[in-house]
Amino acid sequence: MMQGWHTFFMDLVEQMPLILHGVGNTILLGVTISVTGLIFGIVVFYLALSHNVIVRSCVKGYISFFTGMPLIVLLFLMYYGLPSWGVRLSPFVVSVIGFTMNIAAYNAAYLMSGYNSLDAAEIDAAKSQGFTPLQLFKWITLPQVLLLSVPALSNQVIRNIKDTSVAFLIQYTEFFARIQELAASNFQFFKAYFFAGVVYLLLVSLVVLMARWLERHIVIPGLHRTLDRQS
Amino acid sequence: MIKIRSLVKDFDGHCVLNGVNLDVAAGDIKVVMGASGCGKSTLLRCLNRLLDVTSGSIHFMGNDITHKDTDVRQLRQQIGFVFQQFALYRHLSVLDNVTLALRKLRGLSRADANEKASFELEKLAMIDHRHKYPAQISGGQKQRVAIARALAMDPSMIVFDEPTSALDPIMSREVAALIRTLNEERVTILCVTHDVALGKVLSDNVVFLDRGEVKAEASFDYLCHDHPDAEVRAFFGRGESR
Amino acid sequence: MLPFIEILATLAEGVAYTVWVTVVCSVTGVGVGLTVVALRKLEISSLTIFLDVFTYVFRAVPLLVMLFIVYFGFPSLGVKLSPLLAMVLSLGVIAGAYLGEVYRGALQAVDDHEILAAQSMGFNRWQILLLIEFPQMLRFSFPGMVNEFTTVLKYSPFAYTVGMPEITKQAMALTGVTNQGIEIYLAAGLLYFAIYRILLLALQAVENYWRIPGMKPL
Numbered sequence: 001m002m003q004g005w006h007t008f009f010m011d012l013v014e015q016m017p018l019i020l021h022g023v024g025n026t027i028l029l030g031v032t033i034s035v036t037g038l039i040f041g042i043v044v045f046y047l048a049l050s051h052n053v054i055v056r057s058c059v060k061g062y063i064s065f066f067t068g069m070p071l072i073v074l075l076f077l078m079y080y081g082l083p084s085w086g087v088r089l090s091p092f093v094v095s096v097i098g099f100t101m102n103i104a105a106y107n108a109a110y111l112m113s114g115y116n117s118l119d120a121a122e123i124d125a126a127k128s129q130g131f132t133p134l135q136l137f138k139w140i141t142l143p144q145v146l147l148l149s150v151p152a153l154s155n156q157v158i159r160n161i162k163d164t165s166v167a168f169l170i171q172y173t174e175f176f177a178r179i180q181e182l183a184a185s186n187f188q189f190f191k192a193y194f195f196a197g198v199v200y201l202l203l204v205s206l207v208v209l210m211a212r213w214l215e216r217h218i219v220i221p222g223l224h225r226t227l228d229r230q231s
Numbered sequence: 232m233i234k235i236r237s238l239v240k241d242f243d244g245h246c247v248l249n250g251v252n253l254d255v256a257a258g259d260i261k262v263v264m265g266a267s268g269c270g271k272s273t274l275l276r277c278l279n280r281l282l283d284v285t286s287g288s289i290h291f292m293g294n295d296i297t298h299k300d301t302d303v304r305q306l307r308q309q310i311g312f313v314f315q316q317f318a319l320y321r322h323l324s325v326l327d328n329v330t331l332a333l334r335k336l337r338g339l340s341r342a343d344a345n346e347k348a349s350f351e352l353e354k355l356a357m358i359d360h361r362h363k364y365p366a367q368i369s370g371g372q373k374q375r376v377a378i379a380r381a382l383a384m385d386p387s388m389i390v391f392d393e394p395t396s397a398l399d400p401i402m403s404r405e406v407a408a409l410i411r412t413l414n415e416e417r418v419t420i421l422c423v424t425h426d427v428a429l430g431k432v433l434s435d436n437v438v439f440l441d442r443g444e445v446k447a448e449a450s451f452d453y454l455c456h457d458h459p460d461a462e463v464r465a466f467f468g469r470g471e472s473r
Numbered sequence: 474m475l476p477f478i479e480i481l482a483t484l485a486e487g488v489a490y491t492v493w494v495t496v497v498c499s500v501t502g503v504g505v506g507l508t509v510v511a512l513r514k515l516e517i518s519s520l521t522i523f524l525d526v527f528t529y530v531f532r533a534v535p536l537l538v539m540l541f542i543v544y545f546g547f548p549s550l551g552v553k554l555s556p557l558l559a560m561v562l563s564l565g566v567i568a569g570a571y572l573g574e575v576y577r578g579a580l581q582a583v584d585d586h587e588i589l590a591a592q593s594m595g596f597n598r599w600q601i602l603l604l605i606e607f608p609q610m611l612r613f614s615f616p617g618m619v620n621e622f623t624t625v626l627k628y629s630p631f632a633y634t635v636g637m638p639e640i641t642k643q644a645m646a647l648t649g650v651t652n653q654g655i656e657i658y659l660a661a662g663l664l665y666f667a668i669y670r671i672l673l674l675a676l677q678a679v680e681n682y683w684r685i686p687g688m689k690p691l
Contacts, residue, residue, distance in 0.1 A: 068669035069662045070627040073641065077662065080645075081654030125318035128279055129332045129384070130307035139335055144322045162535040169537075169634070176538065183545070190546030197534045197542060204533040222366020223321050 008191040015182050022178030023199065029092065029174060030161045030203075033099035037160065038153065040100050041107025045145070046137060048112055059108070066105035072166055074098045079170040091172035095164075103160060110152035114145040147223055154211035161203055175199065232257045232388055232419050233278070238287035240273055240443075247273045249443035250287070255388070255421050260414040262430045263423045265440035266466065271423040274440070275392050278421075279307050292387060308336060311381025311389040315396055317373040319365040319380075325352070326361040329380045337384070351379040355409070371402035378409070388419035395426045407432040427451075427467055439463060475651055480660045483647055488664060490639035495626045495672075497557065498565040502621060505569020510576040510610075514602055524573070531570035536628050539563040544635045556635040568625050575617035579610040612683060615690045619676045623669060630665075640664055 012019070048059040066074075075098040078089060089097075118141065126140045146153075168177035176196060183192035233255040240248040247270045255261045265271055276282040278289060280296065280303045288295050296306055319328050329348035333339045339347065352358045355375040360368055368376070374394065381389050391410065395403035407429050414420050414433075424430060430437050431451055439447045439454060446463060447454060455467040475483075509524055531539070544559035554562070583606050591601045611618075630641035644661040648654045680690075 065666060068623070068627075068666045070630045070641075070665055072630045073644075073658055073662045073665060076641070076644070077655060077658035080648055081656075081658050084652045084654050119316075119318065119321065121314055121316050121318035122320055124281060125312065125314055126320070127281060128307055128310075128312035128314075129380075130304040130336055131332070132304060135335055139331060140320055140322075144320075147322055158533075162533070165535040165537045176535075188549070190542065190549045193538055193542040193546045196538050197530075200535055200538060201530060201533045208533075220322055221364045223364075 004188065005191065008186070008188045008195075011182060011186045011188070012195065015178070015185075019175065019178045019182070022173060022175035023203075025173060026161075026164050026175040026203070029095055029099075029164045029167060029172070030157075032096055033103055033164075034157045034160050036096060036100040037103025037107055037156070040104035041111065042142065044104050044108035045111040045115070048108060049115070049137070049141075063105045063109055063112075066102050067109060071098060071102045071163065072169065074102065075166065075170050091167060091170050094170055095167040095172055099160065099163070103156060106156055107153060110149045110156070111145050114148040114152075115141065117148060118144055144223065147218060147220060150211075150215055150218065154207070154214065157211070158204055158207050161207055162200065165200070232259070232292060233421070234288075234290040235274075236288045236290075238274070238277065238289065239285045240270075240277055240282065241285050247443050248277070248284075251440070251443070251445055253438060253445065255419060257419055258414075258417050260410075260420040260422070260434050261438065262434045262436075263421070263438045263440055264425060264427070264430050264466075266425060269440045270443040271425075271440055272392060275312075275390055275421075275423055278390065279303075279310050279312060304336075308332075308384055309387045311384060311386035313374070313377045313381055313389060313391045313394060315393040317365075317370075317377040317397070319373055319376055321365050324362050324364055325357060325368070325376050328365070328376055329383050332380070333383055348379070348383055351383045352376070354382075355379045369402075370398050371405060374398065374402075374406055375409070378413075382413075382418075388421060389413065391420065391422040391424070393424050393426075394422065395424065395429050403429060404432075439466075475647075475653060475656075477656055477660065480647065480653070480657055481664070484640055484643045484657070484660055484664055487638055487640035487643040488668070490632070490637055490642075491626075491629050491665075491668065494557065494560050494564075494629045494632050494637065494639060495622070495668075498560055498568060498625045498629070499622045501561050501565030502568025502572050502625065503618070505566055506572025506576050507607075509569065509573035510580060511602065513577065514598070528570045528573055531567050532574075536564055536567055536631060537634070539567060540631055540635065556632060556637040559635050560629075560632050560637070564625060564628055564631070568621055571621050571624075572614075572618065575614045575621065576610055579614035579617070580606060582613045583609045609688070612685065612688055613690055615676075615680050615683075619673070619680075622676065623672060626665070626669060626672060 044059055044062065047055055048063075050056055050059075075094060078094045078098055079091065082089060122140060122144075123136065126136045131139065164174055165176040167174055168180065171177070179192050179196040183189045186192075233253070235251055235253040238248050238251040238253075239246070251270075251274060253261070253263070253274075263271060263274065273282065277284050278291075280301070284297050287297070289297050291306065291310075294301070319325075320331065323331060326345065326348055329351060330339075330341070330344035333344035333347055334341060337344075349358060349361070352361055355378060357372060357375045357379060360372060360376075365373060365376070378389070394406055394410065398406060403426065410420060410422065410433060420433075422429075422433060435450055436448065437451060437454065438445055439449075441463075446460070447458060449458070451467060454463055456464065458464050458467075509528065512520055513524055540559060540563040543562045544554060544556070547554060587605055588601055591605050596604065629639065632639050633642035633645065636642075640661050644657050647657050651657070
């Protein structure tokens with residue numbers, strides 16, 4: 001058994017440059033989609049507050065559809081489907097678009113539930129001071145909702161990091177794809193996947209630590225009364 | 232400063248304001264009283280266009296603000312509003328609550344806004360609390376910050392919506408004294424309340440609003456003892472015992 | 474060119490598998506979650522640490538990795554599993570780790586006074602757990618459970634990687650023989666969405682049935 005681990009680590013060291021490159025790609029994708037997913041999620045949330053009934057129901061449909069459909073189907077649709085229309089996108093681009101649509105729907109839903117715990121009187125106060133709807137959103141609604149949603153949003157980032165492993169199914173050469181190659185070359189499947197699990201555990205732990213730090217440093221007294229951790 | 236004529240506001244056929252007439256002169260302090268549900272809050276909300284009126288007119292500094300082409304934001308910046316529950320922005324410190332509008336609406340630099348805000352907070356004895364958040368100060372202190380926030384914009388008038396309903400009796404008295412002081416400094420004030428004690432401190436005369444109509448505009452003494460309507464006498468009689 | 478309706482009909486052959494995987498993994502998740510929360514009640518510190526580690530690890534490692542460890546890795550340890558069992562041991566147990574946390578939060582919402590009252594009436598701790606705490610906890614945790622069950626559904630396509638002929642597998646097979654990827658995956662997406670909505674409705678009905686007047690879910 002120990003012998004097996006020894007040869008496994010020899011192979012691992014040999015392929016380390018490729019594996020590190022894979023880890024880099026995993027982090028690149030994870031960070032990119034977390035940022036685009038948050039930005040687009042904020043846009044969707046803003047539209048969800050629109051006075052226009054049509055806009056609101058479109059947003060509702062968007063959130064419902066993308067939180068109700070598996071991400072992988074969306075990725076396959078773009079990666080295996082679009083070429084039949086002559087559109088060929090790289091695995092990275094497909095991943096970024098697919099993940100962003102999916103994550104934005106979730107983030108918008110979190111922001112909406114944060115919005116429901118806002119104080120209507122504050123909104124009235126801001127209107128009474130003469131803020132335009134956009135100013136009100138920028139300076140009152142969004143800051144409060146973002147602060148309230150930090151736990152939910154950071155859990156989403158953790159999910160994003162884990163879900164990047166899906167991208168290997170559409171040939172994006174991230175970490176798990178490299179592990180596949182490693183396993184296929186030496187047939188040490190259990191060891192390879194176990195090692196992969198440990199690496200993801202470390203990556204996720206890193207995000208958990210960052211999220212805890214963030215939560216500790218942005219505490220505003222009295223605002224987090226509705227704070228609850230859920231994932 | 233304000234001239235309201237035949238103001239009507241109904242919500243889906245339910246009439247909340249039914250032909251209200253009201254005048255507030257510059258430098259004046261006007262107290263509007265009535266039981267809850269009499270249309271007081273609706274009246275205030277029409278004043279800064281949080282609600283649109285059904286019919287009638289509201290003249291503010293000579294212009295009818297019920298017109299479609301009124302610059303609502305300009306109007307709102309000229310009328311300071313102090314809410315019942317104070318409605319401080321929970322994510323901002325006391326200081327930033329006061330400076331936000333100065334910076335974002337008036338375009339003041341942070342330093343200038345801080346200076347202006349500090350001046351107002353100093354006046355209201357809240358300067359020492361400027362770095363605290365709303366949740367860390369008492370109801371009376373929140374009220375002061377809300378007033379400072381309104382004053383900082385140099386409004387033409389300040390409107391109070393039930394300023395004492397969320398406060399205990401001692402704080403209520405302090406706030407009443409404070410509003411009086413403001414008025415003595417020539418700030419025009421419109422105060423809506425059902426607190427008879429507060430009304431008495433603020434003004435000798437009072438407007439009595441009942442079911443969307445101005446029932447009387449007279450001295451407390453008259454309303455309490457001599458008004459023909461027993462309900463009115465009963466309403467104002469409550470203040471005697473307090 | 475296959476008409477859209479025919480695509481739907483072909484993919485629908487996988488629906489039973491998708492639903493089956495979702496149900497089996499969800500039930501496993503509930504079982505694991507309840508076990509975790511019950512074991513926590515024993516308040517044995519070493520056991521609690523073990524449960525904390527279990528919860529943390531199974532919430533941190535991606536499903537795909539867990540599934541591959543179980544399905545492709547275990548045989549080298551001499552354990553060969555069926556695709557369904559592999560899904561249960563990965564997706565089902567991961568759902569259990571999440572549900573354990575959902576239940577833990579819901580358990581804290583049970584009023585301490587009721588437990589005190591039960592103790593003073595002479596109930597032992599297991600009776601209190603089963604008769605007082607669990608019935609309330611399950612109702613409090615309903616939104617969290619619904620959330621987890623729908624998550625299980627949305628991760629069920631990974632069953633295709635271990636060869637289960639569910640919707641996604643059918644879609645891949647069909648794209649192999651036609652050139653209509655867009656229509657096929659769109660149809661797959663609609664099927665999943667339909668199952669998702671039906672699942673939500675069914676769970677809503679269950680919640681209404683079990684609802685107790687005056688008790689709000691968390």
